[in-house]
Amino acid sequence: MRVPDWFVLDPCAPVRIGPRDLPGRIWTASGCFAYGLSGHDIGSEDIASPYAGVGAVVTKTVTPQPRPGNPMPRLVELSCGVINSIGLENVGFAAFVEEVLPALEARGVPTVVSLAATRPEEFGRMCEELYRAGRGCVHFHGVELNLSCPNIAEGGHDFGSDPDTVRACLAAARAALPDRALIAKLTPNVARIVPLAEAAAAGGADAVAAINTVLGLDVDLRTGQPVLPRRFGGYSGPAILPIALAKVDEIVRGAGVPVIGVGGIEGAAEALKFFALGAVAVQVGTAQMRDPFAAARVARDLRRSVPVAG
């Protein structure tokens, strides 16, 4: 596609998020590119690496303890998107700090660590540890608090939809980790998202990422039962782009906090729509499952608008 005249950013130039300069505005979204250690050995005819030009990899969400995740099936593939119920399968925070973070640093992967917990103190404790463990890591740029994963059974308590809780989580993380970018990932499954963005900013977030997946369900017509054992999952993919754009617009115009756009980006055109609304960066998620090079292609295609120096 031709990049429109109004788009004058270099997607691969440093972008300031709070106390850090990240190396670009096109990122991969949490849960869609594992920990940032996969795919380094693959190339394609037209692009060198899935990581080429990618400003940050937001890791798969890490929790205080290892989690085995949800039973299968975990994915429902639909015509315009995917419903997932992975259940935050991950190696746990200790193994992440000991094994994954050093490997990301050695690989030179620009990293934003996605964290989930059930109490503000747990976010604080993990961020304290990351402050210590990440001190020498130049590629560790920040953390993203996953406040909105709808695929965990929480006894009806919706963690990320209460502004006071959101603010407390951000404040705990901010106090423990003053020198890295702090991002709050927000759920769209609320009537009003602006108060949540404001609460995140009041707690010390440098930016908010909007949106996480949309609550979804599919039914198996053979059995009459929901396809997913946990009934609900998180819907993502091209279908949610207009929802994400609407939420981003609400936050940009209604809350004084930088916004990272995420939801339904397939290529450069969708990324441009988020930038048009004022997003400072974007994340490519579900498209990474179809094409490991999706984010790298967005960066490359948007870069075509950048004048050659000299």
Place this chain on the structure above:
Amino acid sequence: MGCGYGVCKGCVVPVWNGEGGVRNAMSCEEGPVFDAAGLAWDRFQRAPANAGKELA
């Protein structure tokens, strides 16, 4: 199957880990064909032990 290259964790099957426990093997990386004796058949379609409990 979701991504097909090991990033989405959407294709796991329970296999014995050799120490009396069970681990998730990704069909895209370790399958799609598995040794039937290595599969933890009774774990299919069953919620994990922490189902419904807090993250921690």
